[in-house]
Amino acid sequence: MQLTLDRPTLISLAAGFTDHASLPVMETTRLLRSILMEPKMARRSLQYGSTAGDPALRKLTIERLRNLDSSLDSPIYTPENVLITHGSQQLLYLVTECLCDPGDIVLVEDPTYFVYLGILQSHGIASRGIKLQADGLDLKELGRVLDDLKQRGLLPRVKMLYLVSYFQNPSGITTSLEKKRAALELLKKYEKDAGHPIYLLEDAAYRELRFTGAEVPSGLSISSDRVIYAGTYSKPFATGIRVGYGVVPEPLLTVLTRVKGNHDFGTSHLLQQILRAALESGAYEQHLALLQSRYSAKARVLTRAMEMEFPSDAIQWEKPAGGLYVWAKTDVPTGRKSKVFNGALEENVLYVPGEVCYPEDPTRRAPRNTMRLSFGGASKSEMREGIRRLGKVLRAGR
Amino acid sequence: MQLTLDRPTLISLAAGFTDHASLPVMETTRLLRSILMEPKMARRSLQYGSTAGDPALRKLTIERLRNLDSSLDSPIYTPENVLITHGSQQLLYLVTECLCDPGDIVLVEDPTYFVYLGILQSHGIASRGIKLQADGLDLKELGRVLDDLKQRGLLPRVKMLYLVSYFQNPSGITTSLEKKRAALELLKKYEKDAGHPIYLLEDAAYRELRFTGAEVPSGLSISSDRVIYAGTYSKPFATGIRVGYGVVPEPLLTVLTRVKGNHDFGTSHLLQQILRAALESGAYEQHLALLQSRYSAKARVLTRAMEMEFPSDAIQWEKPAGGLYVWAKTDVPTGRKSKVFNGALEENVLYVPGEVCYPEDPTRRAPRNTMRLSFGGASKSEMREGIRRLGKVLRAGR
Numbered sequence: 001m002q003l004t005l006d007r008p009t010l011i012s013l014a015a016g017f018t019d020h021a022s023l024p025v026m027e028t029t030r031l032l033r034s035i036l037m038e039p040k041m042a043r044r045s046l047q048y049g050s051t052a053g054d055p056a057l058r059k060l061t062i063e064r065l066r067n068l069d070s071s072l073d074s075p076i077y078t079p080e081n082v083l084i085t086h087g088s089q090q091l092l093y094l095v096t097e098c099l100c101d102p103g104d105i106v107l108v109e110d111p112t113y114f115v116y117l118g119i120l121q122s123h124g125i126a127s128r129g130i131k132l133q134a135d136g137l138d139l140k141e142l143g144r145v146l147d148d149l150k151q152r153g154l155l156p157r158v159k160m161l162y163l164v165s166y167f168q169n170p171s172g173i174t175t176s177l178e179k180k181r182a183a184l185e186l187l188k189k190y191e192k193d194a195g196h197p198i199y200l201l202e203d204a205a206y207r208e209l210r211f212t213g214a215e216v217p218s219g220l221s222i223s224s225d226r227v228i229y230a231g232t233y234s235k236p237f238a239t240g241i242r243v244g245y246g247v248v249p250e251p252l253l254t255v256l257t258r259v260k261g262n263h264d265f266g267t268s269h270l271l272q273q274i275l276r277a278a279l280e281s282g283a284y285e286q287h288l289a290l291l292q293s294r295y296s297a298k299a300r301v302l303t304r305a306m307e308m309e310f311p312s313d314a315i316q317w318e319k320p321a322g323g324l325y326v327w328a329k330t331d332v333p334t335g336r337k338s339k340v341f342n343g344a345l346e347e348n349v350l351y352v353p354g355e356v357c358y359p360e361d362p363t364r365r366a367p368r369n370t371m372r373l374s375f376g377g378a379s380k381s382e383m384r385e386g387i388r389r390l391g392k393v394l395r396a397g398r
Numbered sequence: 399m400q401l402t403l404d405r406p407t408l409i410s411l412a413a414g415f416t417d418h419a420s421l422p423v424m425e426t427t428r429l430l431r432s433i434l435m436e437p438k439m440a441r442r443s444l445q446y447g448s449t450a451g452d453p454a455l456r457k458l459t460i461e462r463l464r465n466l467d468s469s470l471d472s473p474i475y476t477p478e479n480v481l482i483t484h485g486s487q488q489l490l491y492l493v494t495e496c497l498c499d500p501g502d503i504v505l506v507e508d509p510t511y512f513v514y515l516g517i518l519q520s521h522g523i524a525s526r527g528i529k530l531q532a533d534g535l536d537l538k539e540l541g542r543v544l545d546d547l548k549q550r551g552l553l554p555r556v557k558m559l560y561l562v563s564y565f566q567n568p569s570g571i572t573t574s575l576e577k578k579r580a581a582l583e584l585l586k587k588y589e590k591d592a593g594h595p596i597y598l599l600e601d602a603a604y605r606e607l608r609f610t611g612a613e614v615p616s617g618l619s620i621s622s623d624r625v626i627y628a629g630t631y632s633k634p635f636a637t638g639i640r641v642g643y644g645v646v647p648e649p650l651l652t653v654l655t656r657v658k659g660n661h662d663f664g665t666s667h668l669l670q671q672i673l674r675a676a677l678e679s680g681a682y683e684q685h686l687a688l689l690q691s692r693y694s695a696k697a698r699v700l701t702r703a704m705e706m707e708f709p710s711d712a713i714q715w716e717k718p719a720g721g722l723y724v725w726a727k728t729d730v731p732t733g734r735k736s737k738v739f740n741g742a743l744e745e746n747v748l749y750v751p752g753e754v755c756y757p758e759d760p761t762r763r764a765p766r767n768t769m770r771l772s773f774g775g776a777s778k779s780e781m782r783e784g785i786r787r788l789g790k791v792l793r794a795g796r
Contacts (some may be wrong), residue, residue, distance in 0.1 A: 016446075023444040028668075029434045036427045046421040046636040048414075086484055086662045093661050119660045238444040240667035262517045263491050263661070264484045269638035270426075271666055 011386035017377030053084025088232035088244030111357035127359035136175030167323025210322035211296035309391030324376040343393035409784035415775030451482025486630035486642030509755035525757035534573030565721025608720035609694035707789030741791035
């Protein structure tokens with residue numbers, strides 16, 4: 001992101017910036033007017049709130065999740081299970097900080113969200129990668145890894161499985177409900193040897209940015225006490241308004257809330273009120289529909305440009321069904337030291353080298369021939385031009 | 399805070415809420431209009447920014463600090479040293495998280511900000527308390543404690559001295575510039591035995607809430623490489639807008655910025671733009687002047703009520719010169735299990751029992767006869783009524 005900000009002529013297909021032209025300026029203006037015109041609400045929004053978050057926003061969050069999960073009668077999670085955070089990123093941080101000790105192990109997808117790998121690394125926590133299939137985790141490998149950890153007496157160090165379950169960053173893959181259920185059952189089987197719960201941390205950051213395919217229910221619809229759900233209102237509305245949330249079972253929730261208090265006392269009350277008003281008024285839903293069609297169109301522009309400009313025999317990708325990324329596999333090195341990456345930089349084009357998305361695993365060499373291309377921040381013409389230049393570099397590098 | 403929110407009839411002289419009636423509703427409305435009416439600025443404010451914070455806000459922050467420190471020509475700190483955070487609380491958290499390991503020792507004032515003691519405790523960090531005099535730290539005791547730690551081979555575990563240097567929470571004491579200088583010199587002397595820098599973490603959360611006395615320059619005016627300064631725009635403007643900052647020397651700044659990225663990618667850009675606009679337009683300065691006179695008046699109401707209602711022979715306090723608190727010493731127990739505390743709760747009045755503000759120190763029993771009374775959140779009539787009831791309880795408890 002810093003490079004993108006520092007070098008304005010750079011075409012960034014890397015950073016997770018969101019679409020700039022569609023940011024909800026009018027909507028935010030209207031919502032803020034409604035909040036600030038009503039004296040009591042205005043003052044409340046400018047005052048501290050509670051650490052857990054605004055009760056109305058917590059209630060709206062659960063209603064929205066029950067709708068998405070088509071589990072309207074499900075009493076499994078209540079507004080009391082919701083912790084509002086400064087983006088879902090903060091929830092991921094808090095969970096990891098509170099649940100894990102140095103030397104612990106977190107199971108992750110292979111590849112996975114690279115910032116999360118950074119969080120693990122900064123806490124001295126190891127990761128074990130589980131390969132992905134078209135519908136999510138390779139369950140056989142998950143079983144093998146758990147068995148291996150059991151045999152080596154390492155299960156007591158395993159605290160959770162981290163899953164970016166919708167339009168995964170970076171691969172675009174969505175985990176099916178069946179696989180979530182099977183993964184939860186597998187984890188449960190090993191709890192006795194672990195001596196503690198093994199949680200599923202479900203990172204649903206891209207869930208609402210879906211433009212094709214059916215809605216997949218979350219892990220919350222399966223388990224009442226082993227799923228930690230991380231959701232966000234930032235990406236589906238405005239990333240400058242940092243509001244995310246967790247749905248967290250007790251006793252973990254109490255611990256997270258205390259530590260969140262130590263971090264910052266609670267999420268900015270003004271930002272929370274913007275989201276509350278957006279959800280209540282329908283502005284959130286309306287803007288989301290606009291974003292979905294916009295990202296859908298941008299994804300088409302990106303993949304069409306790739307079809308035209310990339311050497312077709314040697315590069316593969318799937319058309320995304322949601323999210324912000326296309327994950328491409330080539331037959332040449334794409335890492336930070338590669339000719340392709342540096343050639344692209346010379347052409348003023350940036351992508352995320354796929355190598356940073358793989359957990360460290362001494363049993364295999366991480367693939368070095370993948371790249372993550374974003375259709376979030378760049379405009380359509382920037383994407384076309386960026387892919388044209390990248391195609392030139394890819395052809396030259398072979 | 400939760401108790402205050404749950405029990406609306408409670409008169410809270412405890413929570414650090416800020417004055418409700420004076421929250422800057424009109425100002426915020428105007429500032430947001432100016433931000434959102436200008437299309438380019440509007441979109442920028444709704445997009446991600448960089449982790450370190452908005453460059454304009456970082457620049458304004460340094461200008462403001464140089465003004466406060468009367469060191470307009472001082473090139474010691476630059477905007478590049480500023481990290482914008484979700485409140486200064488987040489800066490305190492980040493510094494402690496990045497600088498300290500479990501088993502380390504942080505020197506603190508005795509008494510000190512109790513939430514900071516909670517941060518230390520949650521990380522397994524020990525604290526050593528240094529008694530306070532009317533102008534700050536007892537330097538002789540600071541020297542004795544450092545000597546003692548040296549003799550016991552514990553200096554390598556000492557990472558910093560944490561000082562709430564202006565209108566301290568809870569005691570109201572302001573540390574003089576001379577004492578900051580002397581403390582920095584003392585710390586420097588022991589660095590060789592420590593084997594690393596020993597920082598001064600200066601928490602200036604209440605600095606701008608000054609209503610009498612001269613401005614005291616910060617530690618930034620003394621040291622270019624050992625002072626970490628934590629400041630906030632929340633308390634002097636609006637606590638629902640969570641924007642604070644640190645001024646941090648390298649190489650610590652780079653580490654903090656990376657960890658801040660893991661926490662939340664950076665402070666909400668919209669909130670940052672509100673503060674930028676408030677500082678640029680003069681709205682911040684104007685509102686601050688209003689707050690200063692308002693808190694000055696509220697402090698007078700509180701201490702006058704105390705003079706009238708409290709048993710005069712057995713309770714002592716200083717009239718505050720700034721901040722949000724009066725620190726009172728009684729001759730009876732005031733802790734959470736005391737007759738006074740529970741009698742007050744029965745009368746629907748809450749204060750902070752002073753006992754929570756003392757670091758654990760096996761060499762002495764923490765005083766149990768102090769209380770922190772806030773003139774922040776309660777209205778004048780609530781304060782009068784609260785103190786009347788508390789006076790009744792104090793007289794009955796003797």
